[in-house]
Amino acid sequence: MKLLALSSLAAALLASTLSCAAHAADANDPIHPLTRAEVRADLEAWQRAGLADEWRGDGTPDIYSAEYLRKMATYERLRATRSGSPATAHAASVG
Template identity: 45%
Template sequence: MTKTLKLFPGLALGLALNAGTLQAQELTAEPRPPASAKSRAEVRAETAAWRQAGLAQAWRGEQTPDIEGPQYRAGVERYAQAADRLRAQSGEGARALAYAPRKAR
């Protein structure tokens, strides 16, 4: 019992000294991902255009397609035209494609 009484003040002192370092972290809200500007129907229509242009098939498998090749560029152009039509229907108009074909060098 005397050992317990001798340990208690030391334990209390240790806890008191550590109390200043044990602080709760400030809670922050998780940032929400931005809402898409496109409707589900618009995304589905663009995905269908991607597939119809043959680009989904080109990216199937483990190898990257030859994105500089004429066959892939023709697919990109077909997709760009279809996407332009979809944007014109939705009121967007201008092209904003990541895979827009480059002019021949």
């Protein structure tokens, strides 16, 4: 059972790493390191959207469920409004 939990954790970390790389590639300045305030703001958005609750425990959430997708859209909207870019905020509210 522990092996299954470790492999789930490894898969989640890999997905997170790939997601971060994708976000960095989309940025205007891919070399720009995040500040402590930016990381904290992102974590706050993740928690406010309810995604932290989805990833508690050993199981993986159903990332295709309507509830999870709603939370992800909320997270992306919160991130876009914090970035200060009107174009990014508009794209997040439309998508």
